[in-house]
Amino acid sequence: GAVVSQHPSRVICKSGTSVKIECRSLDFQATTMFWYRQFPKQSLMLMATSNEGSKATYEQGVEKDKFLINHASLTLSTLTVTSAHPEDSSFYICSGGSQETQYFGPGTRLLVL
Amino acid sequence: AQKITQTQPGMFVQEKEAVTLDCTYDTSDPSYGLFWYKQPSSGEMIFLIYQGSYDQQNATEGRYSLNFQKARKSANLVISASQLGDSAMYFCAMREDTGGFKTIFGAGTRLFVKA
Numbered sequence: 001g002a003v004v005s006q007h008p009s010r011v012i013c014k015s016g017t018s019v020k021i022e023c024r025s026l027d028f029q030a031t032t033m034f035w036y037r038q039f040p041k042q043s044l045m046l047m048a049t050s051n052e053g054s055k056a057t058y059e060q061g062v063e064k065d066k067f068l069i070n071h072a073s074l075t076l077s078t079l080t081v082t083s084a085h086p087e088d089s090s091f092y093i094c095s096g097g098s099q100e101t102q103y104f105g106p107g108t109r110l111l112v113l
Numbered sequence: 114a115q116k117i118t119q120t121q122p123g124m125f126v127q128e129k130e131a132v133t134l135d136c137t138y139d140t141s142d143p144s145y146g147l148f149w150y151k152q153p154s155s156g157e158m159i160f161l162i163y164q165g166s167y168d169q170q171n172a173t174e175g176r177y178s179l180n181f182q183k184a185r186k187s188a189n190l191v192i193s194a195s196q197l198g199d200s201a202m203y204f205c206a207m208r209e210d211t212g213g214f215k216t217i218f219g220a221g222t223r224l225f226v227k228a
Contacts, residue, residue: 034215034216036218042220043218043219043220044204044218045218046216046218093156095158099146099208100146102148102160104150106157107156109156
């Protein structure tokens, strides 16, 4: 199946700093990618839809100025958590693919101290 | 309103037996897709099976089958011949075809396979 990579897999940062997470589709082109957040023992919550060449679409309650999304090419979408705080500590997962199959990246565990 | 409902927080099954994980959904969109994903402790999301709303037959993929009952808006996952490696979280998800093809997830069911 198609492969989606994420980098970094784990990151620990200090409160107030920004963290960039990359999501790459390795063997397909993705005009749309999705970003999810998963807190421990909870489900995946859709944060935003990343659209190649245009602005991302954010879900209700997700701050677009805090979670900056850039989708500059058909194989790369980035999520930047700006001024991270401990409550932003979570598992961030991206996905891309087709109508019938979404392939997920391996996820990025963010810990904000 | 909850669009994807998984009512079983945890399930136990004996190795080699079959197990059904429940999922109900709510949508007014006539075109949608239903998915099941497996998430082991490593966190990766593993695609298991897909059912489109217009598909006439229930989807099957190896030991996985999806019991699609459209009128009841249910999409239960059946795992046959359970294996110890099947122990994981299982998420039911739905893609509505209006609104950008985004996919939303249920709360998940943790499956424990006993030896």
